[in-house]
Amino acid sequence: MSTKRKTPPDGEQQERLLALWRTMTLVRQAELALVRLFADSEVPGFIHLSVGQEGISTGVASALQPQDTLATNHRGHGHVLARGMDLNGFFKEIMGRAGGLCQGRGGSMHVADLSLGILGANGIVGAGIPIALGSAIAHAVRRTEGVAVAFFGDGAMAEGVLHETLNMAALWKCPLLLVCENNGWSEFSPTSRQFAAQLEALSAAFGIAYQKVDGNEVLAVSDATRRAADAARSGSGPQVLECITQRVRGHYEGDPQKYRDAAEMGLAAEADPVQLARDTLLKQGCTEAQMQAEAAEIQARIEAAVAAARADALPPFDSALADVYTPEQAR
Amino acid sequence: MSATQNPKQDMRYAQAVSEALRDAMQADDSVILLGEDIGAAGGSFKATRGLQEAFGPERVRDTPISESSIVSAAVGAALTGLKPVVEIMFMDFITLSMDALVNQAAKARFMFGGQGSVPMVLRTPHGGGLSAGPQHSQCLEAWLAHIPGLKVVCPSTPQDAYSLLRASINDPDPVIFVEHKGLYARKGPVDTGETARIGQARIVRPGQHVTVVSYGATVATSVQAAQQMAGEGIEVEVIDLRSIQPWDRAAVLASLARTHRMVVVHEAVRDFGVGAEIVATVMEAGFDELDAPVLRVGAPFMPAPFATSLEQGYAIHVETIVRAIRQTL
Numbered sequence: 078m079s080t081k082r083k084t085p086p087d088g089e090q091q092e093r094l095l096a097l098w099r100t101m102t103l104v105r106q107a108e109l110a111l112v113r114l115f116a117d118s119e120v121p122g123f124i125h126l127s128v129g130q131e132g133i134s135t136g137v138a139s140a141l142q143p144q145d146t147l148a149t150n151h152r153g154h155g156h157v158l159a160r161g162m163d164l165n166g167f168f169k170e171i172m173g174r175a176g177g178l179c180q181g182r183g184g185s186m187h188v189a190d191l192s193l194g195i196l197g198a199n200g201i202v203g204a205g206i207p208i209a210l211g212s213a214i215a216h217a218v219r220r221t222e223g224v225a226v227a228f229f230g231d232g233a234m235a236e237g238v239l240h241e242t243l244n245m246a247a248l249w250k251c252p253l254l255l256v257c258e259n260n261g262w263s264e265f266s267p268t269s270r271q272f273a274a275q276l277e278a279l280s281a282a283f284g285i286a287y288q289k290v291d292g293n294e295v296l297a298v299s300d301a302t303r304r305a306a307d308a309a310r311s312g313s314g315p316q317v318l319e320c321i322t323q324r325v326r327g328h329y330e331g332d333p334q335k336y337r338d339a340a341e342m343g344l345a346a347e348a349d350p351v352q353l354a355r356d357t358l359l360k361q362g363c364t365e366a367q368m369q370a371e372a373a374e375i376q377a378r379i380e381a382a383v384a385a386a387r388a389d390a391l392p393p394f395d396s397a398l399a400d401v402y403t404p405e406q407a408r
Numbered sequence: 409m410s411a412t413q414n415p416k417q418d419m420r421y422a423q424a425v426s427e428a429l430r431d432a433m434q435a436d437d438s439v440i441l442l443g444e445d446i447g448a449a450g451g452s453f454k455a456t457r458g459l460q461e462a463f464g465p466e467r468v469r470d471t472p473i474s475e476s477s478i479v480s481a482a483v484g485a486a487l488t489g490l491k492p493v494v495e496i497m498f499m500d501f502i503t504l505s506m507d508a509l510v511n512q513a514a515k516a517r518f519m520f521g522g523q524g525s526v527p528m529v530l531r532t533p534h535g536g537g538l539s540a541g542p543q544h545s546q547c548l549e550a551w552l553a554h555i556p557g558l559k560v561v562c563p564s565t566p567q568d569a570y571s572l573l574r575a576s577i578n579d580p581d582p583v584i585f586v587e588h589k590g591l592y593a594r595k596g597p598v599d600t601g602e603t604a605r606i607g608q609a610r611i612v613r614p615g616q617h618v619t620v621v622s623y624g625a626t627v628a629t630s631v632q633a634a635q636q637m638a639g640e641g642i643e644v645e646v647i648d649l650r651s652i653q654p655w656d657r658a659a660v661l662a663s664l665a666r667t668h669r670m671v672v673v674h675e676a677v678r679d680f681g682v683g684a685e686i687v688a689t690v691m692e693a694g695f696d697e698l699d700a701p702v703l704r705v706g707a708p709f710m711p712a713p714f715a716t717s718l719e720q721g722y723a724i725h726v727e728t729i730v731r732a733i734r735q736t737l
Contacts, residue, residue: 146487146488148484170521177521178520178521178523179519179520179521179523180521180522181521182518182519182520182521183519183520183521187519187520189519189520189523190523191487191520191523191524192523196484196487196488197516197519197520199512200511201507201511201512204480204507204508204511204512206477206480207476207477207478207480207481207484207508208480208481208483208484208487208512209484210477210480210481210484211480211481211482211483211484211485211486211487211488211492212484212485212487212488213484214440214469214481214484214485214490215484215485215488215489215490216488217466218440218466218467218485218490219438219488219489219490225484225488237476238476238477238480241472241474241476241477242477242481244472244474245471245472245474245477245481248472249469397518400517400518400521400522401517401518401556401557402517402557402559402581403517403525403580403581407522407580408580
C-alpha cells in the first residue's frame with residue numbers, strides 16, 4: 078500500500094524528519110533532566126524511563142489526529158510529551174507540585190491530559206489496553222472518527238486483559254490501535270522466558286492486522302502508524318503495531334540491572350533512535366551547528382519548566398481530600 | 409423532590425431496573441449498556457429484556473465472558489464521553505473486575521487532578537436464597553464501600569430500583585448498583601417521575617423504642633421483625649440506608665437520638681462488614697445517646713453454602729432480628 082504512494086520530495090521528507098527529531102530530543106532531554114532531578118531527590122517516588130524508545134512514542138504521536146485518544150503505561154513520559162503535553166504541567170506533576178497537570182496527585186505513573194485525549198499513564202501493567210478498547214467503543218458510538226491507541230510493553234503480553242481486548246476489538250471491529258513497544262524485557266526478566274507466543278501469531282489468531290516495525294526508525298514508525306490508524310479509522314477494525322526497540326536504562330530509575338550483561342546493554346545503547354535520526358539529517362545537509370542550536374533551545378525550555386516546578390507551591394491537602402468525588406458545584 | 413407527572417404503576421423490581429435503563433437511554437444518547445447475555449437473551453435475570461430491540465446492538469452490547477476487560481472498557485468509554493452501564497451477572501464475578509473498579513474507575517478523577525470524572529454504573533445482583541452456592545450468592549458490597557472514589561447503592565424496593573438507578577446513571581462518579589436476586593420478582597408501586605438522591609436514607613417504619621438499620625433484601629425482613637415486636641408493644645424504627653457509600657450518618661444518628669438503641673442488619677457476612685462501620689460511627693458520634701450496646705446481625709463467618717438446609721442456617725431470618733432487638737431492650 079505504501080509503495081503506491083508518491084515519495085515526498087527530499088525537502089519535505091527532511092522537514093518531517095527534523096520535526097520528529099525535535100520531538101524525540103524533547104522526550105530524551107526531558108527524561109535525562111528527570112534522571113538528574115531523581116538523583117538529587119527532587120522527584121519523589123520512582124520513575125520508569127523510555128530512553129532508547131523515543132522513536133515509537135514520537136512516530137506514533139506524529140500520525141494521530143486531535144480527536145484520537147491514548148492510554149499509556151508506567152513508561153509513558155514519551156507518549157504524553159510527544160502528544161503535546163504542556164512541559165510545565167508535566168514537570169510540576171512529576172515533581173509533586175500544585176500546578177501539576179494532575180495537581181500532584183498522580184505523579185509519573187499517572188500523568189494525564191484529557192484535553193489532549195491522554196487517558197492516563199497507568200501503574201498496572203496492561204491496564205491501559207482495555208481502557209483504550211472502551212475509548213474505541215466510544216469513538217465508534219459517538220461517530221467521532223477517532224482512533225484509540227493502547228501503548229503497552231512486551232511484558233504486558235502475558236496479561237489476560239490483552240487477550241480479552243484482542244477478542245472484543247476483533248468481534249466489534251473497534252477503531253483501536255495496539256502499539257507494543259517490544260524492548261525484550263518484562264521488568265527484570267527477559268520476555269523470552271515469560272511469554273510462549275509471538276504477538277504476530279496472536280494477532281493472526283484473532284484475525285487482526287499486524288505490522289512489525291523497527292521502533293528505532295522514527296519515520297518507519299510514523300508511516301506504519303499512519304497506515305494502521307487510517308485502516309482503523311475507516312472501519313477495518315483493530316490494528317496491532319509491534320515496534321522492536323531497546324530499553325537503555327533500568328526497569329525503574331536506579332535499577333542496577335545486574336540481570337543484564339554488558340554486551341547486550343552496549344547494543345541497546347547503540348541503536349539510538351535520536352542518534353539515527355540525527356545522523357540522517359546531517360547526511361541530508363543539516364549542519365551540526367543548527368542541530369546543536371535546536372537542542373540547546375529545547376534544553377532551555379526544559380530548564381525553564383524545571384525552574385517553574387521548583388518555584389511552584391506544594392499541593393494543598395484539603396483540596397485533594399475534597400476532590401475524591403465530583404464536587405456538587407461541578408455537576 | 410418528586411415531580412409526579414406519571415401515575416404509579418405496579419411493577420416487579422427487575423422491570424423497574426429495565427424501565428430505568430430504557431428511560432435513561434431514551435433521555436441520553438450517551439448511555440450504553442455492556443454485559444454478558446444482556447442483549448438478545450435479555451439478561452440472566454431479564455433486567456434488560458427488550459432493550460436491544462429498542463436501542464440496537466451497538467448501544468446494548470452483548471459482550472464475551474470477559475469481566476475484567478468489560479469493566480475496564482466501561483472506564484475508557486466513560487473517559488471518552490459515554491455513560492456506560494455494565495451488568496456483571498453475579499456479584500461474585502466482580503472479583504475478576506477489581507483492577508478496573510479499584511485502581512482505575514475509583515481513582516481516575518482524583519489521580520488526574522479532577523480533570524474529568526468516570527460516569528459509569530456497574531449493576532450486579534448479590535445475595536442468596538437460590539441455592540446458588542458459594543460462588544453465586546455473596547454480598548461483597550463492603551469491599552467496594554471501602555474504596556474511596558466508588559459509590560455503592562443497594563435498592564430494596566422497585567421504586568428505589570427505578571429512581572436510584574436513574575440517579576446512578578446521572579451521577580458523574582462510578583456507582584456500583586447492587587441489586588438482590590431475591591427481590592427481582594418482588595412487586596411494588598413505581599412512579600417514574602420520582603427522583604432520588606444517593607446518600608439519603610428512608611425511614612421505612614417509624615418507632616420510638618429501637619432503631620434497626622438495614623439495606624437491600626433484609627429491609628423487608630427487618631420490617632417483619634418490627635411488626636412482630638409491635639404486637640408486644642415495642643415500636644421499632646426501620647431505616648433503609650438505600651446506599652452504603654455514601655451512607656446517611658445524619659439519619660442514623662437522628663434516629664438513635666430518638667430510640668437510644670440500635671441493631672444493624674445485613675445479609676453480608678457480619679465480620680468486617682458494613683455493620684462494623686455503622687456501629688463504629690455510632691460509638692464515635694452517638695455514644696452518649698446509647699442505652700445499650702449496638703448489635704450486628706449478619707451472615708456467620710463462612711462461605712455461602714449450597715444445600716437448602718445449610719443455606720437456611722446462613723440466611724437472616726425474622727427470628728434472628730427479633731432476638732437481637734430483644735437483647736437491646
